[in-house]
Amino acid sequence: xxxxxxxxxxxxxxxGKDVELRCDPISGHTALYWYRQRLGxxxxxxxxxxxxSAPDKSGLPSDRFSAERTGESVSxxxxxxxxxxxxxxxxxxxxxxxxxxxxxxQHFGDGTRLSIL
Amino acid sequence: AQSVSQHNHHVxxxxxxxxxxxxxxxYGGTVNLFWxxxxxxxxxxxxxxxxxxxxxVKGIKGFEAEFIKSKFSFNLRKPSVQWSDTxxxxxxxxxxxxxxxxxxxxxxxxx
Numbered sequence: 475x476x477x478x479x480x481x482x483x484x485x486x487x488x489x490g491k492d493v494e495l496r497c498d499p500i501s502g503h504t505a506l507y508w509y510r511q512r513l514g515x516x517x518x519x520x521x522x523x524x525x526x527s528a529p530d531k532s533g534l535p536s537d538r539f540s541a542e543r544t545g546e547s548v549s550x551x552x553x554x555x556x557x558x559x560x561x562x563x564x565x566x567x568x569x570x571x572x573x574x575x576x577x578x579x580q581h582f583g584d585g586t587r588l589s590i591l
Numbered sequence: 592a593q594s595v596s597q598h599n600h601h602v603x604x605x606x607x608x609x610x611x612x613x614x615x616x617x618y619g620g621t622v623n624l625f626w627x628x629x630x631x632x633x634x635x636x637x638x639x640x641x642x643x644x645x646x647x648v649k650g651i652k653g654f655e656a657e658f659i660k661s662k663f664s665f666n667l668r669k670p671s672v673q674w675s676d677t678x679x680x681x682x683x684x685x686x687x688x689x690x691x692x693x694x695x696x697x698x699x700x701x702x
Contacts, residue, residue, distance in 0.1 A: 509692075517681070517692040581637075582627075 476500070478583035480566050486589045489558060495551040495586045499568030506549050507569075507580060508541055510562040517565065523549060553588075561590045593618045595684050597693035604672055605701050612667040612696050614682030624665040625683040626656055627692075638680070641665065652676070674702045 479498040487493055499506050508520040519533040523543040534540070538556075543549040553560055567580040598613040616622065626638040639650025646658040656667045665682060677700045682693040 517683075519691065 478566055478568050478581050480564075480583035480586050482586055483584060484587045484589075486591065487556060488591050490555055492552065492554045493556055493588065495553075495564050495566075495588070497549045497551070497566030497568075497583060499547070499549070499566070500581055502546075503568035503570055503581070504546050505569045505580075506543055507567040508549070508551050509565040509567065511565060511585075512562040520551070520564075556588075556590045558590045561588055563587050593622075593684055593686050593691040595682055595691050595693040597680075597682050597696050599696045600694070601697045601699070603699045603701065606674055607671050610667070610669040610672050610676075610698070612680055612682075612698070614665045614667065614693060616663050616665065616682075616684040616691075618663075618684060618686045620686050623685040624656075624658060625685070626650065626654070626665075626667050627681040627683060628678050629681065629695075630678045638667070672698075672700050674700045676700050 478500055481496045485493055497506065497508070504525045506523040509517040510520055511517045520539065521534055521541045522530040525546065529541070529543070538554045539551070541549060541551045549566065551564060563585040565582055565585045567582045569580045593616065595614065595616045602612065604610060624641040628636050628638045638654050639648050639656055641648045641656065641658045647655060648658070649655045654667060654669050656665055658665050667680060667682070669676070676698060678698060680696045680698055684691050
């Protein structure tokens with residue numbers, strides 16, 4: 475079966491441009507997470523979607539960042555007016571249900587490496 | 592707030608040496624604990640996890656970890672490492688849905 479799929483795998487863009495990153499979770503996974511990993515740092519939580527509940531956006535670093543998810547399918551992470559500090563690997567993960575309820579680990583995609591020139 | 596600390600940034604060992612990577616966390620509630628591995632050029636993979644029950648958990652590739660609640664620790668161990676274990680290892684703690692990772696430990700195994 476397919477795992478979590480992210481696209482593009484690499485994105486290079488100029489400062490000030492908008493970018494959109496896509497994540498296809500594992501089919502049937504209700505929970506979806508976005509993380510980012512800057513060079514030399516640990517993963518930072520960005521946003522969490524669980525079914526039809528309101529997303530947990532507490533990790534988004536600024537209002538330039540937004541994410542959408544339609545139902546329990548594809549999610550897109552959008553970064554507007556990109557800055558050089560946005561350069562990072564953006565990772566998406568999905569899990570079957572609420573982690574502390576169903577004890578399902580998160581499955582990660584390969585990530586999108588974003589480079590802002 | 593949750594936080595995770597991995598004490599070792601870079602560990603260099605020879606093949607067949609024993610390994611222990613430290614991980615401490617801070618969080619006041621119930622947590623799930625994980626170790627992830629990232630081999631060069633690959634995505635994160637789950638090595639092992641602890642949710643409840645026996646605090647000594649065994650994972651893939653001969654790895655194990657012990658949850659010591661009183662010490663807020665979840666150290667990763669392997670009795671005899673191989674060159675193919677060269678990778679970056681991340682400890683992660685999950686409480687209230689958020690997954691928080693440590694900074695990672697780079698493990699280099701010399702043949």
